[in-house]
Amino acid sequence: MAVIGIDLGGTKLLGVLADGGEVKADAKQKTPTQGGPLAVVDAIVSLVKDLGGPKAADAVGVGAPGLIVPGTGVVARAPNLPGWVDPFALGAALSDLLDGVPVAVDNDVNVAALAEHRLGAAKGEPDVLAVFVGTGVGGSVILDGELRRGPTGLAGEIGHVVVRPDGRLCGCGGRGHLEAYAGRAGMERRARALEAKGRDTMLVDLAPAKRMTSSVFARALAGGDAVAIELIDEAVKALGVAIATAVTLLDLGVVIVGGGLADRLGAKFVSRIEQATRSQLYGEAGLRVAPAALGDLSGAIGASLIAEKAAP
Amino acid sequence: MAVIGIDLGGTKLLGVLADGGEVKADAKQKTPTQGGPLAVVDAIVSLVKDLGGPKAADAVGVGAPGLIVPGTGVVARAPNLPGWVDPFALGAALSDLLDGVPVAVDNDVNVAALAEHRLGAAKGEPDVLAVFVGTGVGGSVILDGELRRGPTGLAGEIGHVVVRPDGRLCGCGGRGHLEAYAGRAGMERRARALEAKGRDTMLVDLAPAKRMTSSVFARALAGGDAVAIELIDEAVKALGVAIATAVTLLDLGVVIVGGGLADRLGAKFVSRIEQATRSQLYGEAGLRVAPAALGDLSGAIGASLIAEKAAP
Known part of the structure; x- marks a missing residue:
């Protein structure tokens, strides 16, 4: 069965x-910065066409960065998509414009976790916690082979x-x-705040005004920058605490x-997270933390x- | 169907x-302090007889304080039972002495959570975290109506x-x-350590050498004892952090x-835990924390x- 998957x-x-x-x-496209949900719908339709159009696929799936009302295709909140203010029925809108082909929508982190569970680093495992460390930190829990979405x-x-x-203050206000x-x-x-207080750091030198990308962190680390080392140490420790808590609560054997x-x-970072997690763990679980x-x-x-699940 | 349940x-x-x-x-009995698992088996058999004997029941269930190998009736570890050093097949030993009646064994906290889920404060809820605050702190997670035991x-x-x-150092070494x-x-x-450092506290006055019971904490709190207030504040805050983490990871609506x-x-303590949990929560979950x-x-x-599940 041929299907199209879109990571929004x-x-x-x-x-x-x-x-x-x-x-x-x-295929890929830039996410439209103007026009809100309707512009995103147009961009997805265009991307589907680049991949052969609705006739080429039995169904389309979309992973979207936000809160999805389970089973409805409605994106209730998507703070990281420009102009996406109100809940929007993304699945229905796309299906209308794609000749009625079924469209399934889920959270982007959930679908990435499903992929790692079915085909990637957690293949064959009953239970998995997947943690995605990027601009923010997302996570997804699969128990007995089923994604836990919650009510x-x-x-x-x-x-x-x-x-x-x-x-420390989180972007969400917590x-x-x-x-x-x-x-x-x-x-x-944190890096910019430390620099403003007089700490010298390559992180700000490499990204004086523009976004401090993952590459910037990697280069500063490789260059022995003290602030970068400190920030990554804190990140590893925090990941260890949070992952250990999830592993203890749910008795997990694998974390991705x-x-x-x-x-x-890279792998060294993940290996450090594994060590940090083990140092906080209760019990002798044979825990594996894998990239x-x-x-x-x-x-x-x-x-x-x-x-595939949504296809007729 | 008549069954016998034992809380060990x-x-x-x-x-x-x-x-x-x-x-x-x-009916009740004291837990034998001598004789290890075999003495406990004898005490359970005697308690079953007090309740009508094996003929009165289609099956016997035991909730035991320790790590139970799922589905086997084997208590792998029970650090809180005197003299219980090696793994012991409690279910099989009991069944032998009880005319072959089926015996099911699970963790004491798990069975208490099941009871609250089936008949108590979480009746009718799909997902529940149960937290039992006593000498230690135990917990149990029920998701979609099923107890999560883990591998x-x-x-x-x-x-x-x-x-x-x-x-702070935990009894487990963590x-x-x-x-x-x-x-x-x-x-x-903690109370004894603070007293040794010169803090005056009713907690030690009320329990100079013997165990500082829950009643001692309640009386010291009622008497406005500063150390007791501080310890309970810390406990409430810690419970709030841990429960909020579980609620966020699993999207839970009810905690017992x-x-x-x-x-x-009492209820005031549980209500304070609810407030502390909400203050740490991500999202607008309509969380209920109930006694x-x-x-x-x-x-x-x-x-x-x-x-009942084990009965023929």
Whole structure:
């Protein structure tokens, strides 16, 4: 069965034409910065056409960055998509413009976790926690082979668990959340604050005004920059605390770590997270923390997997 | 169907003869302090006889304080039972001495959570976290109506999640675990340490050498004792952090708080835990934190529920 999977990101759209998770073709577009949900719908339709159009696929799946009302195709909130203010029935709108082909929508992190579980680093495992470390920190929990969404669709939000009570301010307004320590955006805020207080750091030299990318962190680390080392140490420790909590609560054997920052910092970063997690763990669980295996395409491949379920 | 449920505790054994969770008779005994597992088996057999003997029941269930190998009746570890050093096939040993009646064994906290889910404060809820605050802090997670045990049987151990990195030493050797802040034993250690450093406290006056019971904490709190107030504040905050983490990870709507200390401190304590949890929560979940409803008998009633499943 041929299906199309779309990874709808804050800066780009990635699409694949796939069969059983095997990628036959891929394409990409920039995410429109103007025009809100309708412009995003047009961009997705255009990307589907680049991949052969609705006739080429039995169904389309979309992984979207936000809160999806389970089973409805409605994106209730998507703070990282420009101009996306109100809930929007993305699935229905796309299906209308794609000759009625079925469209499934789920959270981007959930579909990436599904892909890693079905085809990637957690293949064959009953239970998996997937953690994606990028601009923010996303997570997803698969138990007994089933994704845990929860009644409001918010399950898995490991980025917003408290790793240090009364700690650093998170982008969401909370305090001491994992994302404040281990998300690229939180680390960038911290680096600029330290620089403003007089700490010298390559991080700001390399990204004086523009976004402090994962590559910037990697280069500063490689250059022995003290602030970068400190920030990554704090990120590793915070990830260890949060992951250990999830492992203890749920008795997990495998954790997958992916996302832009983790991909860029590589296996050594993931190995450090494994050590930090073990140091906080209760019990002698034979825990494995492994890098995600599908890289940048995990979201689009995962979206193709939910499309398969939606196909007639 | 008549079944017998036994709650095997560190100090006492509570038993019920029950039908569909409805208690027809109850009985108790002291937990033997000598003789290890075989003495415990004899005490359980005697308690079963007090409740009508094996002929009166289609099955027997036991909730035991320790790590149970799922589905085997083997208690792998039970650090709170005197002389219980090696793994012991409690289910098989009991069945032999009880004319072959089927015996089911599960963790004491798991069976108490099952009872609260089936008949108590979480009746009718799909997902529940149950937290039992007593000498230690135990927990159990029910998702979509099913108890999450995990491959090693350790799931739900909320007492050993890290609420403060590098924080207070836990009885298990870890640092900053919930149990170190919110378990009665951890609070007692802390109270005695503060007193040794010169802080005056009713807690030590009321329990100079003997165990600092939940009643001692309640009386010191009622008397406005500053150390007791401080310890309970810390416990509430730690419980809020740990429970919020579980709620965020799993998207839970209901949390039940029971156990000796929580029962003794009452609804106000549970209400404070609800507030502390909400203050750490991500998202607008309509979270309810409720006191356990079955009190001291929850373990024995829960044990009767697992007996029903084991009955022929």
